[in-house]
Amino acid sequence: MTLYENWTAVPHGARGSAVALGNFDGVHLGHAHLLKSLHAARPDLPLGVVTFEPHPREFFRPQDPPVRLMLPPVRARFLHELGVKQIFQLPFDADFSHMPPERFVEDVLHHGLGVQHVACGPDFAFGHRRAGDIGYLGHRLETFGIGLTIVPPLTDISGPFSSSRIRRLLQEGYPERAAEELGRPWFITGAVAHGDKRGRLLGFPTANIPLGRHVEPARGVYAATIRHPDGRISSGVANIGRRPTINDGQESRLEVHLFDVSEDLYGQVLEVSLHKLLREERRFDGLDALKAQIAEDASQARAVLSPAI
Template sequence: MTICLHTNWRDIPAEAHGCAAALGNFDGVHLGHAHLLRSVFAARPDLPPAVVTFEPHPRELFRPQDPPFRLTLSAERLEALRAVGVRHVFQIGFDKAFSELTAEQFVEDVLHGALHLRHVGCGPDFAFGHRRGGNVAFLAERTHELGMGFTAVQALADAGGPFSSSRIRRLLQDGYPEEAAEELGRKWCIRGTVQHGDKRGRLLGFPTANIPLGRHLEPARGVYAVTVRLPDGQTHRGVANIGRRPTINDGQESRLEAHLFDFEGDLYGQELSVALHSLLREEKRFAGLDALKNQIEQDAAQARKVLDAGAPRS
């Protein structure tokens, strides 16, 4: 199924009018988000299913000093939304001017007047408008007055509480990508463009694709068993290090370095999606490059075993 991305909310084509849309940031597009989407779309199965979301995440605008925290950037989020049946994504540019719209303006001018939505829905914590002036009750009242349908969806929960992006972030930061995958419904991926590094991996016999973490959340530093999806859709197994390379101590920021097993080719400039399967060990400093090379060989062998053991490929 194709999905259409609309980034100019003031100029929506007629064929995208009349949707049923779920509202939210959808960082991660986890099982709780999937529950919200399916509930909203089930309320009006006769309408095209859509999402209204924001880029950047409002927290990135209001708290720029915070460390990067995103689970999914725009491209990865779009792909995850397509996988759960969304046909239209209205991705609103969240800047200072937009943040100053009142809750009333957001509902009447944006949702109703510009996007021409016929039905909307959200979770219990959705807040919107200047200084978060609008809530679920306000949205229910105003959409009714404007002749739009509305669905309030209770959060999906398990024994640990509601599914949430925050909960998944903690799991990743604590080194549990397998548990994060259970709540996402898929492996967590870091997607980015391969950049030139210092070629040390090649000298050690393990050439790596170097990908900056950028605005992604930094998970627990260490070595992971991974699968890597190339732009042509091919998937390769591998091993990856996430961190600051303390043995080399180059002073650079944390990054992801992935070695693809049994692969030869030039990946520079290509956008890869690296799925984390299991944390093999924490990051640590070695006495020298020989000790580091020996450990990398052990890491690669362990990663192969983990992936051979039946871990599902993303």
Template sequence: MIHEGWRALPPEARGGAVALGNFDGVHLGHAEVLRAAHQARPELPLVALTFEPHPREHFRPDDPPFRLTLLPAKAAALAALGARAVIAIPFDAGFAALSAEAFVEEVLHRGLGARHLACGPDFAFGHRRGGDVAFLRAAAEARGIGLSVVPKLADGEGPVSSSRIRRALQDGYPERAAALLGRPWAIRGPVTRGDARGRTIGFPTANIPLGRHLEPARGVYAVRARLPDGRIAAGVANLGRRPTLGGDPVSRLEAHLFDLSADLYGQELEVALLHFLREERRFSDFAALSAQIAADAAAARALLGA
């Protein structure tokens, strides 16, 4: 359940063990924060507090899209880790001006009625990031609230982080991103109308704008999609700007799902990028493109056992 803001929360969202963070991607390190909150007070409801939009989107609105998960997907991933409620604080100019002391008193203490907190070691909050973990520990203790500070999770390549996952995706390694996330990375969004060129060669596609999602490496991927009714369909997808067809101003995902004839226009799909097959490139003509799409589909079927 997603709750926007911290005022007038229902009973199930108050008095809990609260995990704090931006949680972009909800990766394995984030899972440790939720686990620590629950283990400290297992008798309390587990609550995740996050910010929407991501603070970076507020302070640097002209940056290219970078999000790994938008709020619905983030909330679903947090719920899968046991969060009974997700508190999405609207991050606007007014909230950005809130002092660190006010954040603890008004949001965590009065608003959420938090009884235990968990966060990473670099969690910062309040106006100009004036509050750090040391400040949070003292402020929480003064109000009888416990705090668990969770060390960064690391592997042989270094700390698990959202920025590291973004780099893996932008470099064309979705498998590396999946290992850090604990699940394949997926783009979730509504199916929009395309120009239906794929239907003419037997490869109809579901077109999904990237929107505020990070743009991973442009090219062709083996994918699995979750349909609105819960079914899973294997497929092949192109992510890019279709240079052979004249080029698009922005990238989009075009997914051809194997052995599926349903009309998905207007419905929401979640398309997981599993394997990078090749880079996007311009072909000499439509026939050459068609032949390559057939080869890509065969390669994706072989990889996915579809």
């Protein structure tokens, strides 16, 4: 798989692909359905995606809390696993946001990327102020001899699979339901940073990982698994929140205690998958009560994870 970030300098050998359009945040089962449908329509062409960085919502509303289900390197990894050979990751900046729909089709898709076929969902909109819809897209593509496949969304009893629906499930404290739509547990990835060593004093040392640009799920304690850089999987108990008992400030953080692991983790990039919310964040009457609750949380997490480990 090859990543291209400059649509004005795509080499000749990367032209002529069939591409799916979208943000692909989370690379969920709906995205897999879109890519499978595109490949079925044009199995003779290399499979690619056209996506954007940063996410348009991050660009237009930078003051809002983070929304990302995954960061670009993780997105690329899962797209590759779905058979994508080329990722055209277009910089979403002020100039791009003002590009008229006709310029996106002609300058970017046709001249810039040289695509031969395009796929998207029925609600795809593009161009300045989202002025272009699929009717316009199909008409303009046809003038350049480019095919278009409109793929109906993958749905279940709750409606279409979507990144926004998965974000909402995480924010409401249902990571197991989010996993059903992702096709895998949702995880936060990041480098372990130095904390205040408070967990060590309580008898439960934790790895501290900034949430960064990841969407913040419901605050509380989770049963979690942790993937190490070498591929090992550990189980543990994770806390996401502001630690109200310790009263250490306003910034939420991810802290995870790994069961039966005593190695130095500082600087290592870990993937922490959330499996089940054990309890919501709350304040305790002192550190002794907190320590007792953490022990209970760890016991519950082991019970939840035992079938999966």
